[in-house]
Amino acid sequence: MLNYIWLGLVVVAVVIGGYTDHLKEVAEESFKMAESAVMKTALPLVGIMAMWLGVMRLAERAGLVALLARMMRPVMVWLFPEVPADHPAMGAMLLNMAASVLGLNNAATPLGLRAMKHLETLNPRPGVATNAMCTYLAINTSSIQLIPATAIAVLAAHKSTNPTAIVGTSIMATGCAAIAAVAAAKFLEKLPMYRLKPVPERGPGRSASNSADAPGDLGPQDQVSVAASPTALQ
């Protein structure tokens, strides 16, 4: 899907730009964004990342992350059935969500990336997103936060009589978005077009749907004999 969206953005940009005589701006903007992706986003992240990963490491070593994960275990196991309940990814995802809820944006991203790294250790197919990753990303894009601080700041700067009026409506709307995110992820992962193919070199996959698709339950020894025969290797 991302392939089509990306292609669509680029081609439509050039077509519209040509039609409205904005091609020069389109070209200039492409260079500007390429530069700012590195200079304004990725590089400033280095220091903040390093700091939060340091704090996170202390929390992990002290057993605080595992403690947090144990408290929220039922919810997390339901949300991410593919992830073992005691896996460090659970604690990392929880810390990231807690930071998002409180609106600590510069802490949330490093903690979230740490969680992605833990999730990747469970991924048998490098380069392909797992169900847990997709669910987690969907929750993240529903922007779970209690106080929409940026919007309030803009309203206050324009002399609104009651800038915090949007707090209640935002919490309700973001709750709807979070529920929709989880529902969409849980629904889409079951569609045939998004089902993960079984991983050949490791035998049947982890989840129930994968093992149902796999051609019989091969033990490790059976696999060795299949792989050794020249016809199976093609």
Add this chain to the structure above:
Amino acid sequence: MAVFGAFFVFLLVRLILPGSSPSGHDTAFVRVVDAVSKLSIPFLLSVFPLYAALRGVKVYEEFVEGAKEGFDVSVKIIPYLVTILVAIGMFRAAGGINMISDALGSTMNAVGFPSDLLPMVLMRPLSGSGTLGMFTELVERCGPDSLVTRMGGTIYGSTETTFYVLAVYFGSVGIKKTRYAVLAGLTADLVGVVASVIICRIVFG
């Protein structure tokens, strides 16, 4: 540890008590959340190391060990970010968003969705700074206390820059095949927008 905890409870109570905030009409709930988010970073930065030290962790050495990963992760996301941000930048510069907004405007008005919000909503999953600019413009055009502005603020607070989050999060672990993540993320954004408009109509309308 207990003394330290009590110290933070004291700071929290001091921040929550009425009269401490500069603008007088904040609700109690807003003051509590505001106080918690103000204190949480100093809290995390001090309590985690203190607790770890009490559990026998060598805090300095382990902090350095964790911090080492920061550079790798940031460098790893660069190709993903450049790819997605260049496409978004080109689309934005061409005026694609305004063109779609103009085309859809009257239809959206007819179903009860203010067309003033359309450019901001279309920008939302693509660019955070672009959305902020459009929200500011909306506030200036429609007034800081109008229904449309409050809808816009609620939308801003309940949706996320999906494509940016996708590039950063998946890029950090080298995920190229994103499967249904885009679709699920955009669904969350769409539901957030629709819910914002409906809820604001009920609450402020």
